[in-house]
Amino acid sequence: MTPLYDIFARRISKTGPISLAEYMAECLLHPEHGYYTTRDPLGVQGDFTTAPEISQMFGELLGLCLAQAWTDQGSPAPFTLAELGPGRGTLMADILRATSAVPNFHSAMQLVLIEASPTLRAKQKEALSGHQITWGNNVAELPNQPLFLIANEFFDALPIRQFVRSPQGWHETQVGMIDGKLGLGLSQPAPIALLDHRLADTSEGDVVETCPSAAPIIDEIATRIAQHGGTAIVVDYGGWHSQGDTFQALENHTMVDPLDKPGFADLTAHVDFEALSIDATNAGVQVSKMIPQAELLAHLGIVQRAEKLAEKLSGSALESHIAAFDRLTNADKMGLLFKAIAIAPKSALLPPGFADQTPNPLCRP
Numbered sequence: 001m002t003p004l005y006d007i008f009a010r011r012i013s014k015t016g017p018i019s020l021a022e023y024m025a026e027c028l029l030h031p032e033h034g035y036y037t038t039r040d041p042l043g044v045q046g047d048f049t050t051a052p053e054i055s056q057m058f059g060e061l062l063g064l065c066l067a068q069a070w071t072d073q074g075s076p077a078p079f080t081l082a083e084l085g086p087g088r089g090t091l092m093a094d095i096l097r098a099t100s101a102v103p104n105f106h107s108a109m110q111l112v113l114i115e116a117s118p119t120l121r122a123k124q125k126e127a128l129s130g131h132q133i134t135w136g137n138n139v140a141e142l143p144n145q146p147l148f149l150i151a152n153e154f155f156d157a158l159p160i161r162q163f164v165r166s167p168q169g170w171h172e173t174q175v176g177m178i179d180g181k182l183g184l185g186l187s188q189p190a191p192i193a194l195l196d197h198r199l200a201d202t203s204e205g206d207v208v209e210t211c212p213s214a215a216p217i218i219d220e221i222a223t224r225i226a227q228h229g230g231t232a233i234v235v236d237y238g239g240w241h242s243q244g245d246t247f248q249a250l251e252n253h254t255m256v257d258p259l260d261k262p263g264f265a266d267l268t269a270h271v272d273f274e275a276l277s278i279d280a281t282n283a284g285v286q287v288s289k290m291i292p293q294a295e296l297l298a299h300l301g302i303v304q305r306a307e308k309l310a311e312k313l314s315g316s317a318l319e320s321h322i323a324a325f326d327r328l329t330n331a332d333k334m335g336l337l338f339k340a341i342a343i344a345p346k347s348a349l350l351p352p353g354f355a356d357q358t359p360n361p362l363c364r365p
Helices: 003-015 020-029 056-072 090-098 118-127 193-198 214-228 273-282 293-298 303-309 315-329
Strands: 079-084 109-114 132-138 147-152 160-166 170-178 181-186 207-210 230-239 246-252 255-257 267-270 284-286 338-345
Touching: 003 170, 003 193, 003 315, 020 160, 020 170, 020 267, 056 090, 056 147, 056 207, 056 293, 056 315, 056 338, 090 109, 090 118, 109 147, 109 303, 118 132, 118 207, 118 246, 118 315, 147 214, 170 284, 193 207, 214 273, 214 284, 230 273, 273 338, 293 303, 293 315, 303 315
Parallel strands: 079 109, 079 147, 109 132, 147 230
Antiparallel strands: 160 170, 160 207, 170 181, 230 338, 246 255, 246 267, 284 338
């Protein structure tokens, strides 16, 4: 049992089952017992490893991608360089190192990190020492100026609602008490207006997930880019058009029961890039087609960068470097599971790596 387990048990006993979104939000961000508020979850000693922790190449290539987009838009000054959910600060450190030689990029930037975890803020401060940082709790705090933003494995941690279709409507997945333990159940069926558009492509028993908090976040980002210029790159695991149960938990790099030890495991769900793209497009920007991480990194020159770094390596260091390249790009590892989209003003070029893609059909002319 965990402190959050006891809190959930008491609440459910008094007021009844709660939604999956409520459960995820409390597990991840409870001010005293939340997963992200109490620990550093990354790396070998943590529960999962992100691309920046695997290799510096990931951050270097994405940093230069953002810098080129900034240059293509006339090198606006000042501008915001932002990251959502920066983890230990590793990705941003690699971005800043790679862009240090780009004329005027650092002198024009205002660095903003959107991070709710005090534990991770401390890690970021250490990793980014020497840089002036502004921390924010949400994207509404971003300055009203050109915005160049990266979000890597951010949207997958946002709470989801999950629905199962039946002849009578949609049942929502809920967390309740079953035989004295936390368990998943279903609400009574009801029509759900926000899922009316899914009646045409689903049938009885199909599962659809929505992420209520993603829309206002992507809308806030896209609105700033539409009004002031900039570029946003979103990289995450997921796909196009939500279908199926993707709710999961990781502890010590192993899949575990998400209800077993609330607050002690990372809870995630696959990102619906179609929903993100529609919400961004509605805010008045252009959105690239979704592409696999392997394809994006190839466009940005990861093969050439890997070869250059390998020239100075040997032995176990070279073996680790080759393994990192494989993990980022292999179709059976992160290469196809992780996807990416870019957001830019309608009047601007899409950033490198995305610019040679056919425009997203969702984007209005």
